[in-house]
Amino acid sequence: MNEWVKLHEKDSVVIALRAFAKGEQLTLEGGQSLELLDDVPFGHKIALQSIAAGEHVLKFGYSIGVASTAIEPGAWVHTHNMGTGLKGILSYEYEPNLAALEQAAAIQTQSQDAARTFMGYVREDGEVGIRNEIWIINTVGCINKTCEIVARQASSLYAGRVDGIYHFAHPYGCSQLGDDLTYTQKLLASLVAHPNAAGILVIGLGCENNQIELFQQVIGDYDPRRIKFVKAQQSEDEIEESLARIDELVEYAEGFQRQPVPVSRLKLGLKCGGSDGLSGITANPLAGAMADRLIGAGGSAILTEVPEMFGAEQILMERAASEEVFHGVVQLINGFKEYFIRHGQEIYENPSPGNKAGGITTLEEKSLGCTQKGGHAIVTDVIDYGERVQQQGLTLLEAPGNDLVSVTALSAAGAHIVLFTTGRGTPFGGPVPTVKISTNSELAERKKNWIDFNAGRLLDGRTMDQLSDDLWERLIAIASGDVLTHNERNGFKEIAIFKDGVTL
Structure with a gap:
């Protein structure tokens, strides 16, 4: 196994592939020997040459920062002797890299996998999903626990009939202004549209900023067989009503079968x-x-x-x-x-x-x-x-x-x-x-x-090439439902919403 790796011929550093102790000798390309001046942890950088204070440090063939002090060959290069070289907001000129674009165009015309298929779910609107799940989306954080109870009970009632019934807790949808409320609505509406969910139950409270009626406008045209709504404050028993809506969604979801x-x-x-x-x-x-x-x-x-x-x-x-x-x-x-x-x-x-x-x-x-x-x-x-x-x-x-x-x-x-x-x-x-x-x-x-x-x-x-082939086949198997990821097996499915403003 190599003990270090250099990523580009221009680089002034190499990456340690094991932990090194001060005084150890590093054998470089061409057989030259380099004595380490410091302990260097695994994955960290070692200077190949003298780097003056203020000089750029090169990795990947590009500058990754500037030396804050003089760095000698064999020294550990990190935060104690190097810092960022980046500055503020910049102006840019449109200068396409023709060689990079030619390489990219060649990539986008590759055909080795053009005929490859996976086993997915084709939805009524033509979108394709890789899971046949029911998602519970709440318009506001006040009813996270209500939705959690609905998801838990529904998962027990309908186990095996769909790929899973999930709720994604979040704290927003009320007391938000301007962009924050817009971010919440857009994000949740896009989740509602995701084809991995065969059916969606939207549960609202009734007094939040993100009212169900307003949220429906953000969602746009929708299929009432796929998306159901429950307003908790207007329901005598919101959990019972939500389970009744999920029963309808599960029946709808069962109409989809995997196909190439x-x-x-x-x-x-x-x-x-x-x-x-x-x-x-x-x-x-x-x-x-x-x-x-x-x-x-x-x-x-x-x-x-x-x-x-x-x-x-x-x-x-x-x-x-x-x-x-x-x-x-x-x-x-x-x-x-x-x-x-x-x-x-x-x-x-x-x-x-x-x-x-x-x-x-x-x-x-x-x-x-x-x-x-x-x-x-x-x-x-x-x-x-x-x-x-x-x-x-x-x-x-x-x-x-x-x-x-x-x-x-x-x-x-x-x-x-x-x-x-x-x-x-x-x-x-x-x-x-x-x-x-x-x-x-x-x-x-x-x-x-x-x-x-x-x-x-x-x-x-x-x-x-070997690992690319291995991972590609794994992704096809995941998309086809033959393999579950660890987050799926462990039940780790969460969301978080971007916030940039005042909370009332």
């Missing part, structure tokens, strides 16, 4: 959480390979976590399908920076403590690894928070980096499956199957009840 569906109908959400120094080396590139493969077969992928694009945004801008899409990416990036500024926060207050412990030093380092989940495809669209994907290809979605909020937004945007890469691990799962992909083998072995796929094997002798 082209993989081009699939949508993948892309997310990382608890990242470490190997995220941009193993799991994120593997997720990017899945995005490219699905897009090549005519499908769609969704990339979010806007603050974790800061520092790598120009790579995405260079792959914009048009000048209009380019300006959409600019607005996405600068709009989120303005959100930070409105709240008096440092734009580059990132990475998290867990990221830093795992070896990520600056936001640009994190971003360069994070954006690899989007593969190399053309960016075909940019959508606002709470909106649904409309275009085939790679869509950028407005949402923060927070795991719960962004996975919820990906689900609402239409993702059937979310690929969630992690170097630290988390049990969390969204409303849709959430595939946890570990960046390293140690995590996969230690947290077998969390991790669905081990990308750390890329450092243990497996090739990217």
Whole structure:
């Protein structure tokens, strides 16, 4: 096994693939020896050369920050001697990268999987789901417990007749103003539209801002066989009435059977959480390979976590399908920076403590690894928070980096499956199957009840092509219902809604 990895010929650092002690010798390319000046944890960076104070540190072939003090060859490179080089809101020029666009266009005309199918549920409106579930959506947080009781009782009553009956608790829908209420309504309405839910029961209280009648307007035209409503304050027994509506929804859901569906109908959400120094080396590139493969077969992928694009945004801008899409990416990036500024926060207050412990030093380092989940495809669209994907290809979605909020937004945007890469691990799962992909083998072995796929094997002798084939087949099996993810088996299906305003 290699003890270190260098990601690009221009790089001034290598990544440690085991923990090193001060004084150990590192054998470099060409047989040169480098003595370590510090203890270096697994996944962290080691300087290959002298780096002057103020000089850029290179990883992935790009700057990941600047040296805050002089760094000698063999030194541990981290927060004590390096910081971000990013600054404020920037101006951008539309300068397509023709080579990158040609590569992306080639990806989007691949045909190796064009005829591939999975076993899915074709809905009345032509949408396709990979689960046949009943979802309970509450208009307001005041009735979370009511909905929880309904879901628990209904799950017992109808076990085996549908793939599951789920409620997604949240605290919002009342005492909200302006954008906050709009965010809540749009997000919940997009969840209502998700085809993994054969039937939807919307439960309201009756006095909230997000009144059922107002929420119906946000939902738009709907099939009354698929979506039912209960207003708790007007019901003599809201639990009994809700169970009666679920009985109708289960009967409706039983009319759907799995049938062969082209993989081009699939949508993948892309997310990382608890990242470490190997995220941009193993799991994120593997997720990017899945995005490219699905897009090549005519499908769609969704990339979010806007603050974790800061520092790598120009790579995405260079792959914009048009000048209009380019300006959409600019607005996405600068709009989120303005959100930070409105709240008096440092734009580059990132990475998290867990990221830093795992070896990520600056936001640009994190971003360069994070954006690899989007593969190399053309960016075909940019959508606002709470909106649904409309275009085939790679869509950028407005949402923060927070795991719960962004996975919820990906689900609402239409993702059937979310690929969630992690170097630290988390049990969390969204409303849709959430595939946890570990960046390293140690995590996969230690947290077998969390991790669905081990990308750390890329450092243990497996090739990217081999793991890509393995993961692709796993995704087809998940989409067909033959395999459940750990979050499904463990019942970890949650949502969180973005908040940016006053609560009354």
